[in-house]
Amino acid sequence: MCEHAHDHDHHHHYPAGEQAAGGPVILDIGDDRGALIVYLDRGRIGTELHLRRPGEVATTHTGVWERRVGAHRPVAAVFPSLAAGTYTIVGDRGDQWATVDVGGGAVTETALAG
Numbered sequence: 001m002c003e004h005a006h007d008h009d010h011h012h013h014y015p016a017g018e019q020a021a022g023g024p025v026i027l028d029i030g031d032d033r034g035a036l037i038v039y040l041d042r043g044r045i046g047t048e049l050h051l052r053r054p055g056e057v058a059t060t061h062t063g064v065w066e067r068r069v070g071a072h073r074p075v076a077a078v079f080p081s082l083a084a085g086t087y088t089i090v091g092d093r094g095d096q097w098a099t100v101d102v103g104g105g106a107v108t109e110t111a112l113a114g
Helices: none
Strands: 003-006 034-038 048-052 058-064 073-084 085-090 096-102 107-111
Touching: 034 096, 048 073, 073 085, 096 107
Parallel strands: 034 107
Antiparallel strands: 003 058, 034 073, 048 058, 048 085, 058 073, 085 096
């Protein structure tokens, strides 16, 4: 996960047929830290998903990958450790997709189409 202001192009698309780098994730939650899992369409594999706190310019982003959960293969962006609070999910072009509340000591899950 990386934090920085986004005033430049920053795309990480992976060529078809290349293995996506969506390995196991370790969550760091507790007290005032929570995690967020955002489920997306398969077409988003290899891209990034961004979060922004209200009133802030900088975003936090992570990759969108196919995950292995038993026999299931969901496509998800996992933010393994976030300060509890409200976040805006931001699309590739800076458009606001949704708002989500992350609780301390909890894993918040949401699904987005697009």
